[in-house]
Amino acid sequence: MRDVYAGLGFIIAGVVTIITAQQFPTLPSLQYGPSLFPSLIGGGFCIGGAVLAFSALWQRKKVFAHDVQGTPETAKPESEKLNLALILPPLAIVFYILASDYIGALLSMIIIMLVLMLVRKTKPYIAVTTSIIVSWAIYFIFSRYLLIPLPQGSLLGGSLPWIS
Amino acid sequence: MDILMNGFGLVLNIDTILVILAAALFGIFVGAVPGLTATMAVALLVPLTFYMDTIPAIAAIVTTSAMAIFAGDIPGTYLNIPGTPASAAYVGESHALAKKGRAREVLGINLVCSVFGGIFGTVVLIVVAQSLAEVALKFSAFEYFWLAVLGLSCSIFISVGSRTKAFLSLLFGILLSTVGLDMMSGAPRFTFGVPDLMAGINFIPVMIGMFALNELMNYYGSRSEKKNLNIIDNDSVFKNVPRHVKRYWRNMLRGSSIGTMIGALPGAGADIAAWIAYGVGKGRSKESAKYGTGHIEGIVDASSANNSGLSGAWVPALVFGIPGDSITAIVIGVLYMKGMNPGPTIFMDGTGMIYALFIVFILANLMMLPIGYIAIRLSKFFILTPSRILMPIILCFCIVGAFAINNSIVDIWLMLIVGLVAYVLAVNDFPMAPAILGLVLGKVVENNFMSAMLRTGGDLTSFFARPISAGLGIAVIILWCSPLLLKAYRYQQRKSGSAC
Numbered sequence: 274m275r276d277v278y279a280g281l282g283f284i285i286a287g288v289v290t291i292i293t294a295q296q297f298p299t300l301p302s303l304q305y306g307p308s309l310f311p312s313l314i315g316g317g318f319c320i321g322g323a324v325l326a327f328s329a330l331w332q333r334k335k336v337f338a339h340d341v342q343g344t345p346e347t348a349k350p351e352s353e354k355l356n357l358a359l360i361l362p363p364l365a366i367v368f369y370i371l372a373s374d375y376i377g378a379l380l381s382m383i384i385i386m387l388v389l390m391l392v393r394k395t396k397p398y399i400a401v402t403t404s405i406i407v408s409w410a411i412y413f414i415f416s417r418y419l420l421i422p423l424p425q426g427s428l429l430g431g432s433l434p435w436i437s
Numbered sequence: 438m439d440i441l442m443n444g445f446g447l448v449l450n451i452d453t454i455l456v457i458l459a460a461a462l463f464g465i466f467v468g469a470v471p472g473l474t475a476t477m478a479v480a481l482l483v484p485l486t487f488y489m490d491t492i493p494a495i496a497a498i499v500t501t502s503a504m505a506i507f508a509g510d511i512p513g514t515y516l517n518i519p520g521t522p523a524s525a526a527y528v529g530e531s532h533a534l535a536k537k538g539r540a541r542e543v544l545g546i547n548l549v550c551s552v553f554g555g556i557f558g559t560v561v562l563i564v565v566a567q568s569l570a571e572v573a574l575k576f577s578a579f580e581y582f583w584l585a586v587l588g589l590s591c592s593i594f595i596s597v598g599s600r601t602k603a604f605l606s607l608l609f610g611i612l613l614s615t616v617g618l619d620m621m622s623g624a625p626r627f628t629f630g631v632p633d634l635m636a637g638i639n640f641i642p643v644m645i646g647m648f649a650l651n652e653l654m655n656y657y658g659s660r661s662e663k664k665n666l667n668i669i670d671n672d673s674v675f676k677n678v679p680r681h682v683k684r685y686w687r688n689m690l691r692g693s694s695i696g697t698m699i700g701a702l703p704g705a706g707a708d709i710a711a712w713i714a715y716g717v718g719k720g721r722s723k724e725s726a727k728y729g730t731g732h733i734e735g736i737v738d739a740s741s742a743n744n745s746g747l748s749g750a751w752v753p754a755l756v757f758g759i760p761g762d763s764i765t766a767i768v769i770g771v772l773y774m775k776g777m778n779p780g781p782t783i784f785m786d787g788t789g790m791i792y793a794l795f796i797v798f799i800l801a802n803l804m805m806l807p808i809g810y811i812a813i814r815l816s817k818f819f820i821l822t823p824s825r826i827l828m829p830i831i832l833c834f835c836i837v838g839a840f841a842i843n844n845s846i847v848d849i850w851l852m853l854i855v856g857l858v859a860y861v862l863a864v865n866d867f868p869m870a871p872a873i874l875g876l877v878l879g880k881v882v883e884n885n886f887m888s889a890m891l892r893t894g895g896d897l898t899s900f901f902a903r904p905i906s907a908g909l910g911i912a913v914i915i916l917w918c919s920p921l922l923l924k925a926y927r928y929q930q931r932k933s934g935s936a937c
Binding site for chain 1 (some may be wrong): 485488599601602604605608611612615619621622624626627650653654655657658659823824825826828829830832833834835836837840841844846849850852853856857860865867879882883886887890891894895
């Protein structure tokens with residue numbers, strides 16, 4: 274069934290792409306404008322999505338017919354069930370984007386590492402030590418050695434003597 | 438001769454050697470930790486290469502990928518978990534032998550085959566690339582258009598699994614390549630008023646999102662972290678290698694040839710090369726019944742193929758600017774960032790750059806012997822590194838790495854969004870390699886199409902007016918029709934079979 278939803282998702286994406294592409298300006302001197310490729314891609318999404326959805330439905334119909342003849346449906350094993358912890362990395366990234374300007378990149382990284390390590394049951398003293406040392410090393414390499422202006426954070430006023 | 442000496446000068450300096458050494462250690466580490474792929478290693482490395490000269494930057498990528506592909510055999514042998522997808526084909530053989538107390542012997546033959554395969558692929562690259570480049574000099578927008586379309590088509594037909602999914606994944610990559618100002622009209626496309634998107638999507642955050650964030654989400658989405666190591670490994674690394682090489686040298690040659698050819702096809706990387714070499718090796722073996730029970734022959738073909746596939750992928754990348762796999766797709770991006778245009782002119786610039794690249798390839802593969810040996814001796818340290826500590830560190834590297842390219846938060850958002858889309862696609866069995874090729878080649882296809890149309894006043898038949906262009910066009914059409922032709926052929930065979 275997931276392929277059916279994926280197919281429908283691509284059809285919607287295709288329609289949105291085509292509609293958006295039609296709004297791109299065209300120049301009279303050009304036979305093929307900036308909307309050509311996006312429109313072709315949108316069309317490809319619609320066709321590919323439809324093929325995917327229909328073939329998934331066809332497969333499902335065949336499997337269903339097979340099940341009716343007596344094959345019991347097996348339950349999903351525990352390891353295949355969705356674990357909500359998978360949203361932790363995206364959440365951590367959103368946290369960094371929102372928090373780093375205020376508390377600084379260094380503190381943001383320490384918090385992210387610490388939380389993610391503790392979630393996976395790392396011993397607290399190892400998690401704390403590793404987070405602080407590694408975050409500081411990353412911060413040092415990028416800001417001091419590669420001269421990347423990582424946010425220092427308005428909370429600390431960019432005044433930490435050992436990271437300036 | 439002066440150009441060759443220039444090439445040596447570019448490589449044999451302390452900075453480049455140190456970079457190669459560091460990259461080798463990094464590659465070994467990433468490859469040996471299950472769940473981290475060679476492509477992910479390269480994607481994480483790219484933000485750092487941004488701050489290096491061209492040759493050290495390329496050297497770092499070449500060395501990291503070669504080492505990671507070999508090191509992927511280490512957890513495969515000890516834990517039955519391939520460190521990288523390229524080791525998956527023969528992981529059963531390796532682990533079965535390890536359970537018999539021959540873990541180091543297996544890794545020894547893996548190492549020698551990897552070095553042989555890598556150098557074989559490099560020699561092919563050196564021999565073939567130069568002459569192909571002379572042909573490529575005659576290419577214009579028409580030929581490059583077809584070549585890029587051929588590359589994109591190959592990525593669909595060669596990918597493992599559903600072709601419809603590969604096609605949609607490819608379109609997703611091409612759609613990303615259309616973001617930014619249009620080349621001809623200057624009109625902004627899909628920029629949503631964000632100034633940072635006007636110059637187009639920066640492909641490094643996309644790479645990090647697709648390969649690193651995707652893996653991180655996979656890791657946190659899985660419930661267990663079991664690493665049971667109950668293998669005795671007191672055997673010697675190299676003691677039995679000469680005997681195996683003497684017995685299976687034909688397999689090494691065959692695996693390396695298959696690997697180089699498969700690697701050179703756009704969209705097919707080291708993993709597909711290894712699977713095909715393993716299949717061919719099994720089919721032609723006199724002892725095929727032993728396959729799957731722990732048979733060295735099964736390892737030799739595929740282990741040579743995956744490393745030669747890496748080198749083979751560089752042939753189209755350097756000669757035509759068409760990447761052979763995800764790693765060379767990243768490298769092409771790096772070359773553009775460094776102001777180098779991959780293509781035939783790279784062979785004629787007279788600065789020795791191309792010789793430096795060849796030397797880097799050979800050096801990286803030769804260095805695999807001592808560093809690989811040390812890695813085999815320290816195997817247990819690598820594979821028992823707890824992922825629960827490693828993964829949060831990688832996530833922070835991803836965030837800072839994505840930000841570092843343009844010092845822009847938009848790139849972090851981009852990494853996040855692409856990573857989420859890639860995760861959804863990957864869990865639904867959409868392959869990622871076509872998307873990367875689409876992102877890199879999408880612009881090549883569109884720009885060459887537009888400039889060809891501008892030149893000919895919109896005459897589409899001009900794509901078949903030049904002999905090479907027409908040949909490539911026909912090759913593309915045959916490739917597209919091949920599933921139908923194959924079906925018709927099989928139907929015909931079945932019909933004639935039932936008639937008999």
